[in-house]
Amino acid sequence: MTKTHYILPILLTFSNVYLCSAQKCNTKLSLCDKKSTAHTSILYENLRKKLTKEALFGHQDDLAYGVNWKYEQDRSDIKDVVGDYPAVYGWDMTGVEKDALNNIDGVPFDKEIQFIKDGYTRGGVITMSWHMDNPLTDKDAWDTTPKSLISALPGGKNHEKYKSYLDKGVVFFNSLKDKKGKVIPILFRPFHELNGTWFWWCKNNASPEEFKSLWRFTMDYLQEKGVHNLIYVYNTSDFKTKEEYLEYYPGDSYVDIVSFDKYQYTDSSQNDSFIKDYQNELKILNEVALEKNKLMAVAETGYEGIPDPKWWTEIFTKAIGDYKVSYVLLWRNHGWQEKEKKMHYYVPFKGQVSENDFVDFYNTHHFLFEKDAAKLNLYKK
Structure with missing residues (x-):
């Protein structure tokens, strides 16, 4: 199928789905941080203005490692398959709060910072998550000891420790600079999957108002400390x-992008609930984005091991459907997990069963990879 034949019906549907509120969608976007750097504001506006037909395709830890390799110059599993890099690079900053040398995935921070600069220099977009350690117990993010979140709030017993974590984040964010010394814009996704039950900041650990207070304090504190290169991504x-999606929403003046994470766990040939559920959540997210004049994204997604040889064109493309998302980010290609005794990856590598389908998926251009994204000059007006 040619690019033209593929995009035309999508364009027609987009006009009914995402652009149905023309007056609202044409309103100029404004970042929550009123002191945002020029590059950050331009990127945010361009994610709407220049992405009228496609979504950016992203991958976590793409440049650092893949299946059976690590830290090879200019390598990427995606690039090995299609000759192109993803347009969005996902990274994690867990460990900065404790002055660790490596992040949660074992990537040295000096290498991660260079990878961030490399992707940005080529015209890619950077998104960052933070599985911050539990400030109450000093254990990892998955420790859900009761009242952990409350302890981090102003007046809480661990509030000063939480602020010290944020101070380390300030240094990290401000260290991400291009060759001209300008800080690199980051799509920052704090407290992700907040309506789950597995992190210390999740809904089982605080009331909606307590969570909102932590989000607002965090954003205000980072800005007060001079961080102005962040685009804030709300994520469930x-x-x-x-109503469920917005229960913990901190307010329009504290969110720039609305998003969710969603993975496939069941065999598509036996159960079609993945596509149906995806479409339902995108429908709701689209309503929220229009109502609040926000961009929307799928911040984590994928099917571990991709056992379906046609997953990209027959499942994932249908799951996203005609909804206009700014970007989708597939999770990381860790490779062999010794503890779990299994392979862990979310995009194909050379020889993987869905490799050819991924090439077809790439050639549709419904999703943009780095070469096409770079042509859009997302950091220029």
Whole structure:
């Protein structure tokens, strides 16, 4: 199928789905941080203005490692398959709060910072998550000891420790500079999957108002300390209604992008719930984005091991459907997990069963990879 034949019907549908509120969608976007750097503001505006037909395709830890390799110059599993890099690079900053040398995935921070600069220099977009350690217990993000979140709030017993974590984040964010010394814009996704139950900041550990207070304090503190290169991404896991999605929403003046994370766990040939659920959540997210004049994204997604040889064109493309998302980010290609005794990856590598389908998926141009994204000059007006 040619690019023209593929995009035309999508364009027609987009006009009904995402651009149905023309007056609202044409309103100029404004970042929550009123002191945002020029490059950050331009990127945010361009994610709407220049992405009228496609979504950016992203991958976590893409440049650092892949299946059976690590830290090879200019390598990427995606590039090995299609000759192109992803347009969005996902990274994690867990460890900066404790002055660790490596992040949560074992990537040395000096290498991660260079990878961030490399992707940005080629015209890619950077998104960052933070599995911050539990400030109450000093254990990892998955420790859900009761009242952990409350302890981090102003007046809480670990508030000063939480601020010290943020101070380390300030140094990290401001260290991400291009060759001209300008800080690199970052799509920052704090407290991700907040309506789950597996992190210390999740819904089982605080009331909606307590969570909102932590989000607002965090954003205000980072800005007060001079961080102005962040685009703030609100992120949930699965949800059924708009009310559920917005239950912990901190307010329009504290969110720039609305998003969710969603993975496939069941065999598509046996159960089509993945596509149906994806479409339902995108429908709700689209309503929220239009109502609040925000961009929307799928911040984590994928099918571990990709056992379906046609998953990209027959499942994933249908799951996203005609909804206009700014970007989708597939999770990382860790490779062999010794503890779990299994392979862990979310995009194909040479010889993987969905490799050829991924090439077809790439050639549709419904999703943009780095070469096409770079042509859009997302950091220029």
